[in-house]
Amino acid sequence: MRWLAWVRWLLVAGLAVSAAGVFAQAGETVRIAFIDPLTGPVADIGRNSLRSWQFVAERKGGAGNPAGVRFxxxxxxxxxxxxxxxNALKAAIDQGFRYVVQGNGSGVAHVLADAIARHNARRPDRPVLYLNYAATDPALTGERCSYWHFRVEADTAxxxxxxxxFLAGQPELRKVYLLNQDYAHGQQVARHFREAVAERLPELQIVGDELHPPFQMRDFQPQIQRIHQSGAQAVVTGNWGEDLTAFIEMMQTAQMRLPLFTYYAALSGAPSALAKGHTLFPVYQVAYHHSNPPGELGRLAAEFxxxxxxxxxxxxxxxxxxLLGEAMARAGSTDTRRVAEAMEGLGIAVLGGHATLRADDHQLLQGLFVSRWSPVDTRYPLGAEGTRxxxxxxxxxxxxxxxxxxRCNMPKR
Structure with missing residues (x-):
């Protein structure tokens, strides 16, 4: 019977080796470089994003993720x-960072994605993985996709x-005015809106399509006048940061009552501007979140x-x-190459349901909410930026x- 004992020993040893491979990353520290504006016109949003990453990393580090890693x-x-x-990417790589997160600006996202792909081709032994959390140009997961780029935010399209x-269910709205920042993001919002309207809602008339210099505007009065003269029944804007806040304030000063459809009205500064001016017009937001999430996210938001x-x-x-914690657990490693492979096709629970990171282009497929700026009540008691x-x-x-x-033709690495 000695051979049976030998077989049992081999099985136990094999399971132990397998378990060690799966949990080899437990206790490791994963360092992530955050590359975004911390000074300049959108610094408040950049700093809020940084604090959010650091807060979630703390909350979901160690026992907070299935890999047991610290972020x-x-x-x-x-x-x-x-x-x-x-320059920041080079400094991060020189300091040994293998994970990068960035979001504020699609132009920056393209530059980083290209530079990381070149670095990884030169140094396949030290690849860098890039998580894009807010740059929404569809080309980043389309014709200019990269194996090392993963977007964890819905794209502009x-x-x-x-x-x-949503507008298809608002039959009273038949004329809209587009106002966007004149750079990649704003141009994409305008282009994809025109295309979607032509395909899905041809009876909706676009009576104005205006681009303006980003983060340079202090007076939106000329835009307000053109919107009024156009006969528009609503305004659609992809603006964010100071440009959105300034436009909201100008709409209030002009006592406009047209509905405003946005994507970033919950970001720093905009809710306070809406509340301060006793907004006369309906304000809507399209986003993957709203102000009163349930469960774990609600508790996290309250603690933050x-x-x-x-x-x-x-x-x-x-x-x-x-996603990183789940992928590292699946890979049994914190190595960026193995984690990238494990992230493809990975599904997780998100606010509103389930999301999947599509393997074909590394675009996260997740649901979106259309929300309206409204007084707090017993069902939705948490006010944005401490407002009512x-x-x-x-x-x-x-x-x-x-x-x-x-539309991605992405070679595997």
């Missing part, structure tokens, strides 16, 4: 500049489709506000850390409904 987020200020972003589907005295609005930070108003969800569209056909 550390280190800030690199790119000042909103593509060149500064390249998905967001526009959600808005157009207590700690930082500001809103937790960058929910993609929670999505990104969750909040974004109340009106409609939720699933990721499968919003998914666009993949």
């Amino acid at each position: 550390v987020i280190a800030p690199f200020d790119n000042k909103g500049s593509p060149q500064e972003s390249l 998905m967001k526009v489709r959600a808005l157009v589907d 506000r207590r700690r930082h005295q500001e809103d937790f609005v960058v929910f993609a930070t929670h999505t990104g850390i969750t 108003h909040t974004f109340v969800p009106l409609q939720h569209l699933t990721g499968a409904t919003l998914a666009q056909p993949s």
Whole structure:
């Protein structure tokens, strides 16, 4: 019977080796470079994003994720500049970082994605993985996709489709005015809105399509006048940061009552501007979150506000850390090459349901909410930025409904 004992020993040893491989990463520290504006016109949003990443990394580190790894987020200020972003990326790589997160600016995202792909081709032994949490140009997961780039936010085409589907249920709105920042993001919002309207809602008339210099406008009065003269019944804007806040304030000063459809009205500054001016017009937001999430996310948002005295609005930070933890557990490693493989096709629970990171192009397919700025009540008691108003969800569209056909021809590495 000695051979049976030998077989048992081999089986036990094999299981032990297998378990060691699966949990070899437990207790490791994964350092992530955060490359986004911490100074300049959108610094408040950049700093909120950084604090959100650091907060979620703390909450979901160690026993908070199935891999048992600890996450550390280190800030690199790119000042909103593509060149500064390249400098920050080089510094991060030189310091040994193998994970990068960035979101504020599709132009920066393209530069980083290209630079990381070149680095990984030169140094296949030290590949860098890039999580994009807010840059929404569809080309990043389309014709200019990269194996090392993963987007954990809905792209512009998905967001526009959600808005157009909502507008289809508003038969009284038949004339809209587009106002966007004149750079990649704003141009994409305008282009995809026109295309979606032509395909899905041809009776909707676009009576104005205006682009303006980003983060340079102080007076939107000329735009307000043109909107009024156009006969528009609503305004659609992809603006964010100071440009959105300034436009909201100008609409209030002009006592406009047209509905305003946005994508970023929950970001820092905009809710306070809406509340301060006693908004006369309906305000809507298309986003993957709203102000009163249930369950774990609601508890996390409440704790973040207590700690930082500001809103937790960058929910993609929670999505990104969750995906990394799940992928590292699946891979049994923190090696970026193995984690990238494990992330493809990975599904996780998100606010509103389920999300899947599509293997074909590394685009996260997740649902989106259409919410309206409304007074708090017993069902939605948490006000945005401490105000007595909040974004109340009106409609939720699933990721499968919003998914666009993949246009990525991505070589495997």
